[in-house]
Structure formats: structure tokens, C-alpha cells
Amino acid sequence: MRRDTFLKSMAALVAAGGLPLSALAAANIKMMIPANPGGGWDTTGRALGRALQEAGASSVSYDNKGGAAGAIGLAQFVNASKGDPNALMVMGAVMVGGIITGKPPVNLSQATPLARLTSEYNVFVLPPNSPHKSMKDVIEQLKKDPGSVKWGGGSRGSTEHIAAAMIAREVGVDPARINYVAFRGGGEATAAILGGNVTVGGSGYSEFAEYIDTGKMKGIAVTSATRLKGVNIPTLKEQGINVEIGNWRGVYGAPGITAAQRKELTDLIIKATKTKVWGEAMEKNGWTEAYMTGDAFGNFVDNEFASLRATMVKSGMI
Known part of the structure; x- marks a missing residue:
């Protein structure tokens, strides 16, 4: 059976209640990396992708779309992935700061917060x-x-x-x-x-x-x-320079996914963070665990917007 035919058949079975949602969610994860290759988001996204496969995803594809502190990739993700339970996007503090300074027409509130992963x-x-x-x-x-x-x-x-x-x-x-x-x-x-x-x-x-x-x-x-x-x-x-600031990275799901689909994706991500390949990536890159999921993560991002905006105002950036 051709791969595209197989995936369509699975989707039909899910719609008919013949397969659990997790079977669809694990079929083919599409990872939006809103940056060019070689940076922190790229490293994080590809490490997560390998871990997701070890955790049960059958395949992971990647789409690098750099520019505007991730806003270009965010716009594509928001507009092209509505309701897609297989779509993920890497993001982090850089995107929050870029949205504050750049004021793009899209916002993180249009996508679905899943999990904070690392800090450094x-x-x-x-x-x-x-x-x-x-x-x-x-x-x-x-x-x-x-x-x-x-x-x-x-x-x-x-x-x-x-x-x-x-x-x-x-x-x-x-x-x-x-x-x-x-x-x-x-x-x-x-x-x-x-x-x-x-x-x-x-x-x-x-x-x-x-x-x-x-x-x-x-x-x-x-x-x-x-x-x-x-x-x-x-x-x-x-x-003698009184400056301290950290970075963090996380992952969002597509706009409009159901609560059940959000849970399936979150569970898969949590499972991925417990794999050997993810542990090796954490150690190799010197990342610190900063796991947070669901609404707690969404509230954290909201607070980060307020905190970073205050820091930027104080520093004369805006």
C-alpha cells in the first residue's frame, strides 16, 4: 500500500472511530522550525523529532522558515496548520521578544501551547x-x-x-x-x-x-x-555588570486542535523527553530541564510577554 494511501486510510478510520487518536497523532509529525538551519531552534526541533520517533512517532518531517524572530514561520504555521493534530512548532523566548518589538500580524495566542522543554x-x-x-x-x-x-x-x-x-x-x-x-x-x-x-x-x-x-x-x-x-x-x-537573563525553548501545537488532540500530543512529547536520545541531546547541548505543560505553560508565556516587555522598556529598546 502506498504511504499516502495508508495515511488517508488511517485518517478515515480515526474519523469513523476505528482507531484511537494516538494512531493518527503518531503517523507523521510535521515540525515547523521558524529559523534557518544551524541555530538553537533547529537543534532543539531536530533533537525533539528524533526523540518523538523513539517515543512512537512513525516519521517526522521538518520545515525551516527563518526570519523576523520566528514570526514568518509562526505565520505559516498558524495559517497552514489549522486543526492539524500532527503539526508542531518550536518556539521560545526569542519569539516572544520578537513579537514585542516587531508587532507582527500573527500572535502566539492563535496557536496551542503544549510544553516548555529547556532553558539555558x-x-x-x-x-x-x-x-x-x-x-x-x-x-x-x-x-x-x-x-x-x-x-x-x-x-x-x-x-x-x-x-x-x-x-x-x-x-x-x-x-x-x-x-x-x-x-x-x-x-x-x-x-x-x-x-x-x-x-x-x-x-x-x-x-x-x-x-x-x-x-x-x-x-x-x-x-x-x-x-x-x-x-x-x-x-x-x-x-561588575548587573545583568542576568535566561533563554528557554518550547513547542506549540496547531490552532484549533481539540482538547483530546492536545493531550495526545502533550503525552507524546512527555514520552519523548524520557527517551535516551533526548537525554543525550540534553547533555550534549548543556540544556537544563524546564518541563512545563498545558495551561501552566500558556500562563507562563503570557507572563513572559509582560516581563520581557518591562525589561525592554527599562533597557530603552521600546
Whole structure:
């Protein structure tokens, strides 16, 4: 039997009550990754996809759609996936920040919150041939000529963008004067840093870890309250800059799915987080467990909108 015929037959059986909903939900997961390949969302989405297959999904397909802090992918997801119990979308704090700054015509409230998965902190790095040696050097240049310091990172409103604005404010520089260069995905940002096209780069630690370990980037600060486990990079607070900000990532379902379909997807995701392949991804990328599901996760996202907006206002971003 052809695969498309098989899937249509299963759908018909579900509609007729001949198969449990889980059989359809596990048939072919379609994962929207609202960023270009190579970044944190891409890594998270593909790791989750492998874990979902280990947990029972027969296949997982991926669609990378970068731009506007995930808003372009979100728009496609909202408009094309209505009522689809097999559709998932990776998202996180970056998307929340991007929606606040970009004010796109679509919003997360149009999709269905399923689960928060991970959290991690950001790291700031220097290119391999940078004349600077530390965050202190970067700050000195920032104070002399704010526009001459190119901060490279994710989309406008990303946690590294907010952190850069907070740093400027803390050291007495107008945050509106920072020269922030936004990239559509982690791959583009990494290439710009390695090529010396920005003064300092920022992202989740997992995205830069291999380059830091091999000496291709120099880590100069992390945005955590204390040093990351096993990572010899000072915090911003250690260096007299009172800035702390974290990142998190989660997954949403399509608009208009039923409560039963939402539960089926959530149960499958929870099962996936208990697999060996997901555990290996967590360890490899240095992610911290931050599991939260259902309405609790939806309320968390609502609170994040309020919290990040207040931080952006305080930092002079909006």
C-alpha cells in the first residue's frame, strides 16, 4: 500500500472511530522550525523529532522558515496548520521578544501551547582574531564609540539583543545607540563571528560551545547568576555588570486542535523527553530541564510577554 494511501486510510478510520487518536497523532509529525538551519531552534526541533520517533512517532518531517524572530514561520504555521493534530512548532523566548518589538500580524495566542522543554543562558564571544581580550575591553570601546561595537546575534528582540541593551544601560551608554546586527539563524551568526564581521557575538551557550572548546571563539561572559557548570567563563555580574537573563525553548501545537488532540500530543512529547536520545541531546547541548505543560505553560508565556516587555522598556529598546 502506498504511504499516502495508508495515511488517508488511517485518517478515515480515526474519523469513523476505528482507531484511537494516538494512531493518527503518531503517523507523521510535521515540525515547523521558524529559523534557518544551524541555530538553537533547529537543534532543539531536530533533537525533539528524533526523540518523538523513539517515543512512537512513525516519521517526522521538518520545515525551516527563518526570519523576523520566528514570526514568518509562526505565520505559516498558524495559517497552514489549522486543526492539524500532527503539526508542531518550536518556539521560545526569542519569539516572544520578537513579537514585542516587531508587532507582527500573527500572535502566539492563535496557536496551542503544549510544553516548555529547556532553558539555558547566553554567552558572549569574541572572534578568533579580535583585538579585544575581555568584556572589559569591549565595554571600554562601547563607552568611547557605541556605534563601533557590532553586537552580532539572533533576531531583534532575542535574549542576546536584550542582554546587549541591558549591558549598555548598566555601563552608562544609551541603549538606543548600540549597533546590533541581527541574523536570521544561528548558522549565519556563527559565520559572521568566525569571519570577524562583528565585534562581539551572543547566543545560547550550546550553539557556541564547540567553537569555544576548540579556541575558534573566546568566551568573555555568560548571562547566568553563577558560572555554568564545567564552563570557565565569568558571569557579567562577576565583571561588575548587573545583568542576568535566561533563554528557554518550547513547542506549540496547531490552532484549533481539540482538547483530546492536545493531550495526545502533550503525552507524546512527555514520552519523548524520557527517551535516551533526548537525554543525550540534553547533555550534549548543556540544556537544563524546564518541563512545563498545558495551561501552566500558556500562563507562563503570557507572563513572559509582560516581563520581557518591562525589561525592554527599562533597557530603552521600546
